[in-house]
Amino acid sequence: MDDATASNIFEALRVIEQIDRQIESCREQLAALSPELADSERRVSELEARAQAALQRSETADGRRRKLERSAAAGRETLKRLQQRALEVQNLKQHTAVRAETDAARRNLEAAEDELLEAMQEVEEARGELAALQRRVEEERAADAELQARSGERRAELEEELLIHQDRRENRRMRLDPGAMRLYEAVRGGKTRQVLAALTPDGVCGHCYTFIPVQRQAEIRSQRRLHRCEGCGIILYPVE
Ligand SMILES: [Zn+2]
Numbered sequence: 001m002d003d004a005t006a007s008n009i010f011e012a013l014r015v016i017e018q019i020d021r022q023i024e025s026c027r028e029q030l031a032a033l034s035p036e037l038a039d040s041e042r043r044v045s046e047l048e049a050r051a052q053a054a055l056q057r058s059e060t061a062d063g064r065r066r067k068l069e070r071s072a073a074a075g076r077e078t079l080k081r082l083q084q085r086a087l088e089v090q091n092l093k094q095h096t097a098v099r100a101e102t103d104a105a106r107r108n109l110e111a112a113e114d115e116l117l118e119a120m121q122e123v124e125e126a127r128g129e130l131a132a133l134q135r136r137v138e139e140e141r142a143a144d145a146e147l148q149a150r151s152g153e154r155r156a157e158l159e160e161e162l163l164i165h166q167d168r169r170e171n172r173r174m175r176l177d178p179g180a181m182r183l184y185e186a187v188r189g190g191k192t193r194q195v196l197a198a199l200t201p202d203g204v205c206g207h208c209y210t211f212i213p214v215q216r217q218a219e220i221r222s223q224r225r226l227h228r229c230e231g232c233g234i235i236l237y238p239v240e
Contacts, residue, residue: 009180009226010196010237012172016184017195019169024193026162033151033158040144047140051133058126065119072116075109183226183235190233197229199236208232 082102089095173181187195197207203217204210210231212220219225221238229236 009177010223012176013180013184013235014196014237016169016172016176019165019172020188020195021193023162023165023169026158026165030155030158030162033155037147037151040140040147044137044140044144047133047137051130051137054126054130054133058123058130061119061122061126065116065123068112068116068119072109072112075105075112078105079109180226183228187228187233187235195235196237197232197234198239201239205229205231205234205236207234212236 079102082098082105086095086098086102089098184195194207197205199212199217199220200206203212203214205212208229208231210229212227212229216227220227220236223238227236228234
């Protein structure tokens, strides 16, 4: 590495580090879009399942109501027939028999009518629940569609932004000393995301505060060589 470019290398590495942060931010934002969409889809399908179950309940209740309506109608027919027969009785024995049958038929009809009322109420409740759920399904579907459209736009924006950053990075990389670039990539591949830190005027690493041997400090300050901190592995640059 020649002296004329040494200080430029720090500057170039700092620019690349900044671009890498932007690239990382774009990637994180892109990754965050998917769970949000998945959540929204899950909410829609859960509500759809609940609406489907409510429809089933409403249909079952309605089937019960129709059946009870038929029993009540049959009960009324029986009662009418018995009342007709009561007009035609010939003696007390027949009268008593018809009377007993009529009482039984009336009790049956009353029971059927009570059950019918209950069933009608059940139908009404089930339909109310179904209507409310259907409205919520519609709302959630609309919100989901809006989210899909918005996140589609955002995705396209972020992907474009990412391409621009990657392009800028490539331009910078091509103009940089390959040895410096390799060192940069090696540091970046490690556990820290930060690649560069200042060597403080006190002679410690600006990232982990490890003391840097005096000889190395001199080499860093003279900008003759790139040095990594022995504590954290970061590339140290001199501050004026
Ligand atoms: Zn350090």
